[in-house]
Amino acid sequence: MRELDSVAGIAVSVEDDPPPIVRALANDLGAALADTSFAEATHAATGVVAVRSALTPQAATVKLGGGRVELVHGVDGNADVTATTDSSEDGGAAIEGPAELAGWAARLLDPPLPSLPEAAERFWSVLSSRPGAPDALLVVEPRDGEQHRFGADEGRTCELHGDGDGLLTVLTGRASAIEAAFIGAIRIRGTFPDISVLSGAGYEIRYGNGALDG
């Protein structure tokens, strides 16, 4: 197990060499603990939460107790709460178990998303540090005309167009640019190689974690 820096007084440990689902949960947990009420709920929580994907064998276990959280892949069947992700059309989780712990799991799995400008800025900060990144990124929400431009004023610009939800899905790494474009959630003005690099930025945001790789 690898001990991460404690957040809000919560000691978080993650298994060695975690698969993507554990990495994503670790990242979501770190973000969610910034909310004081969630941190307090985590301090008070005790029990085991199993998280399963409805579509793939991905599964993880979250063990809580005494101000500690432990994340490992797989489930052992003795969980107090079972959350099945991707089980509804909107991608939400079906959660079963005692109300208090189930409520905690619901908050972990559906953390408040950043605003579009915040998400776009973070996405650009990751994207711009990756080899092959375009010179600039333009994020356009056509319904209300909201636009956010990052990077150079001139040069190769990649544009992402879509409604707020579609854009946030990509900018927070919950879907790759190509997945979102394929289902029509966003439109892209750029090159195929741009899409690869944008996807890499999304993967880094969703699954990257220097503390887990160090």
Add this chain to the structure above:
Amino acid sequence: MAERDVEKWLADNGVSCVRLIATNHDGLVLGKHMSVPTFLSAVEKGSALGDTAFGVDMSGEVALGWDWGKWRGEVADIMLVPDPETLILDPNMAGWASAICGFTDMEGHPLPPCCRGLLRGMVERLAELGYTASAGPEVEFMVFEESIQEAREQGYAGLTPLGGSGRITYLMTRSRDLSEFVDAAVRRLDGLGIEWEYWSSETAPGQVEINLAPADPLRCADNIARTKLALREVAAELDRSVTFMAYGIDEHLGGGMHVNLSLARDGESAFHGEDGHTDVLRRWVAGLLHTMPGAMSFLSPTVNSYRRLVDITGPPTTVTWGEDNKSVAVRTVTREAGSSRIEHRVPSCDVNPYLALAAILAGGMVGLEDELEPPPEFEGMAWALPPGTAPPIPDSLKKATAALAADERLTEMLGREAVEYWLGSREWEWLYFHTAGGDPDAVGEFELRRYFEQT
């Protein structure tokens, strides 16, 4: 064969179709069937194909996440370039020939992820140091009673190993159906001009090892690519199925592709000395061990590859070496000058042979150029060791990818563009496996469908 002689050779042998065979970074065998006039044009200036040759993974998914390089575009054209030296009559079909190809951009520059070009570069660099290498691979595979069509229908699960259920290496009393298959396979190799030394049954039921004769590394990799293709074709003809998956068919045993490699200078063995191991051998081994973590993703390229790294079952699990010790990663055999060699025991049977050999040559050359000294020879069994006894081999694709990213010297030796393309593709391999249906704890349908026919 000189270009001007190709047309005459094709005519003299009544060839009407040439099969162009190339291996991409993932180890997928790609190519085209060409009429003679089209082939002659391809010999002169190449044949265009889409950059998707390097763009989709073993499941046919678009692989994403890294800088593809300036040579890729909106499914831009790249060139498939046959090597006339590899032109042979194809025993598969009367009137057919085949040639091995590399990949270049439209201006004829080698593409960074072209594995054959990368290996050629390593051979040339070794020659600049004054050495020539010879490599003999031990090609392991598993063969089943079911045809490939039946295997597909079954999701590649529940297959019946050909030759019975015995789990004894070298066993000569496996049922005749196994030797019928392998006899047909080695006859095909004879037809292809691929020299083989022996074949024998391996430990797992249905598992066979064919040892190919040593050859220069480029020819060796070509021979492996052709051998794997031939085995699949013979299996199809005999209503059998064959796989080069590293693990998952037998619940305890995996498959490797050990590489026996010797080095010569001015025609004399550089590994054999009157007083034991030569300085060249020691440095070569030191380089292999020093770069082994970084080289691991080339030697075990898929998530499945790492499942075979189980103590005591055969594959090495520690970064170790020793004379005539088959529990270490690099075994030296230096009893006689004529057979002095290292046996690299790490590669899994699902490797891209070009990349595996390139990584081995690169590691050895790091040792030579940097005049490295190896750790002491490992004494005893190098499996199941107490912690701290010997460095462990990276045991997952994620760890191996991180080790390569951190190995500046190996990256410099292999070429930064090639390594960065490979790293991106390995990150994708890891991510797609886990998020699209792979089970980290058990070989399941997704894994079998992804790897059974494609490795």
